Amino acid sequence: MLLVVTAGVHLACGPLRSRTPQRPGQDLIVLLPESDGAVGRANVSNPSGNVDLATARASTRVSQAEAPTTVSELSEAEVQELFGPALAAQPPAPSHFVLYFRFDSEELTDESRALLGQVLQVLKNHPVPRVSVVGHTDTTGSPASNVELGLRRANAVRTLLIETGLDGAAIDATSHGEATLLAITADEVFEPRNRRVEITVR
Numbered sequence: 205m206l207l208v209v210t211a212g213v214h215l216a217c218g219p220l221r222s223r224t225p226q227r228p229g230q231d232l233i234v235l236l237p238e239s240d241g242a243v244g245r246a247n248v249s250n251p252s253g254n255v256d257l258a259t260a261r262a263s264t265r266v267s268q269a270e271a272p273t274t275v276s277e278l279s280e281a282e283v284q285e286l287f288g289p290a291l292a293a294q295p296p297a298p299s300h301f302v303l304y305f306r307f308d309s310e311e312l313t314d315e316s317r318a319l320l321g322q323v324l325q326v327l328k329n330h331p332v333p334r335v336s337v338v339g340h341t342d343t344t345g346s347p348a349s350n351v352e353l354g355l356r357r358a359n360a361v362r363t364l365l366i367e368t369g370l371d372g373a374a375i376d377a378t379s380h381g382e383a384t385l386l387a388i389t390a391d392e393v394f395e396p397r398n399r400r401v402e403i404t405v406r
Contacts, residue, residue: 230265230267231266233246233264234257234261235258235261246258249272252269256275263276301322301404303316303320303400310357335365335376336402337376339380342398343385347383351379355377360401361377361403362377
């Protein structure tokens with residue numbers, strides 16, 4: 205996650221107690237970890253130079269006229285001082301679930317039916333959820349019939365979610381059929397991992 209503070213916003217937040225003072229016209233670029241703690245990478249560049257941000261809270265300052273400053277690490281207190289309200293206002297991160305089905309059927313496996321409770325718990329944390337439900341199949345049968353089967357599976361899950369009280373208008377149900385295999389196989393191969401519905405809650 206990259207966050208940027210311009211000079212004007214920085215001044216509105218009060219003085220930043222970091223080692224390198226920020227000058228007017230500079231942007232402060234900070235690399236923050238994701239909610240699960242994972243840290244990505246970012247390259248900050250302009251015609252005068254570039255730097256890599258690769259650790260949690262790594263930061264640099266950059267303007268149009270000058271190269272990015274040497275990378276420094278902000279403290280957690282500095283991050284909260286600058287970004288606390290913005291971070292608190294972020295919506296929950298998307299959640300992803302995979303439910304599996306019996307062969308040539310819209311019936312969930314017992315293990316996947318047990319996962320529905322987790323899906324419902326996540327939905328409670330989203331005041332206005334948007335739910336994507338995508339049906340998939342293995343490679344047995346024709347591509348056309350598998351698109352239909354994938355859609356029946358997606359709609360079966362959509363129905364289960366509506367029965368728990370979720371507004372049907374918040375659910376987008378589609379099918380990829382056999383086009384997006386989780387486990388790559390040849391044609392006409394029975395593969396339980398491909399008989400699935402993927403749910404994304406935003």
